[in-house]
Amino acid sequence: MLRRQDVGHRVVVRRIVGVSRDRPLFTDALGELVALTETDLTLATAKGPLRVPLKDVHRAKRVPPARRPPAADVVALELAANDGWPAPVQARLGAWILRAAGNWTGRANSALAVGDPDRTLEAAIDAVEQWYADRGQQALINTPMPLAAPVNATLDERGWTARPLTLVQTARVAALLESPPSRAGLPTVELADSPADDWYAMVADHKGTLPATARRILTGVPESVFAHVRDAQGELLAVARGAVTGPDRWLGVSLLQTAPAARRQGLGAHVLRALAQWAVQQRSPRAYLQVEERNTAAVALYRKLGFSTHHTYLTREAPH
Template sequence: MFGDRPQIGDRVVVRHRITAPSDGTPVGYTRTDVTGPLLSTDPLRVQGPDGPVQVAADAVDSVRLLSRETVRNSEIRQVESAAANNWPGVERAHVQGWLLRAGGGFTRRANSAAPLDVTARLDDATVAAIRDWYADRGLPPLLAVVERLIPIGHIPAGTLEAPVHVLVRDIEHPPSAQSVTAPSDTPVTIRDAASDEWVRSYVDGRGDRVDLPTARQVVDAVVDGRLGFAEVRRDGRLVGVGRGSVTTAPDGTAWFGLTAVWCSPDVRRLGVARAVVDALTAWGVDHGATRAQLQVEADNDVAGAWYRRLGYGLHHRYGYVRL
């Protein structure tokens, strides 16, 4: 439901059938599980507690994606709260445990309701209040349904769209910002505000039809935090951008949030995106962050695998439901 296709390195649990030994020795059970990091998919290999385990494709009953480490519901709320402060939309309201956000329709995250409080429910009165709030702003009512925070049984079957993986990592020891450069020794510049060219490049890269003032309001918004906007130029032309934030979760953890990473198609696979990410991460540490989080669409295998290679791992998942 939330995007269950794992990437290499993700922790999984594989349930598979047991093949009876060739000597006819009986076995007391027919199925077993192996849990650990996914090493490969063809053949299917998982790092079990006693070493790698290879499972034949025709013996697999199921493969279930797990968070990299055991995660409590309260920890999911902490990350979601820091992420909501990082990309909060332009208008906000709290309704029965839900944070309602509006941002002129630019990006799902800035125009959806998130269940940040333990009291969040999907009863009829709450649904009606959420619908009314978005109707007053000419927006469709959209929920960001976070796994485990809202019971699966409360979500109508087949209604979840655009599943997202929330990835996290520790960042006490990132690369030095001074050592990070894009190709041709072009430095990564981080500014306190986004230029019009930065906003236009990000919007055009997404393929969104939105006016620039609306997009600017969304990318400029942060709650109780600070922002950094990265630029990489080649021959005076803007070829890479990224947005970093440092916001604080309710438990006091300072989180670096990575968003809006884009590079021009003609410089992809040349290290520009990596330079942007490394420079922004170092900037985040300089401003007190100790952990990092980002969101990547579950079906974006290329980006998901790339961020995992940078040390990120799955924390939790969410998706969107239209009321």
């Protein structure tokens, strides 16, 4: 049977799915173990998340990992992403990064658990909890997998819960430019050095009220651009943000959104191509984005455009 230490690793689970002629019927599921409780387990499979009650598990074991990027590449991308979404308050705990931004987004208000915290895991988690308590915030820890599997196991033992699995996906900028528009006559994508008021308003419709810290995050990257598409009457149809960070000059794509009445017209891909064209001018060879695995429509769009999962992470929440 699986143990807490297996969280973050690739496993195969044989489960009971029915009975025929008084004999159980089995099926196998393969994926990354992202949660294990006293009652069930959750796998991140190629078809999406799968929750399996432990009473239905006949057999389960860890299996060799699929091909993964080197650990150093995961750390480098996580650090580039941190620079691309810069929390206004940051501190170090060894190599871990503690981040606070008035509770606006999990990314900017969580400890990034990559590298050595320069103390035992128990002491590191104690320090994280105290740091956030001093700021009146619930402690959160981002755990890139499988690098942070030991962290996840320790958090499980301490009763921390997990938010939905996030996919960190990457693509070649050149590949984004190779995808032809889904239809002709789309409005021009305009790129601005700073967001307009209605750009902020569309983001707020999705992310909630934008405090001052949110605007500091969004405009806090020197090499950034704010894309928008308007109709003939000047109404905003779609927005996105691009930011280039890190020694490898990653293009970070975030806040890609389309107005409800303008969806399914190819505007999302249209905006991504415009950001890719800008990235070429910035000498950025690769792009990344972060998307929850359960957002199947967005994942399908990104796959069609050439994105694939580089690694995953869980945002863990301290008990209240």
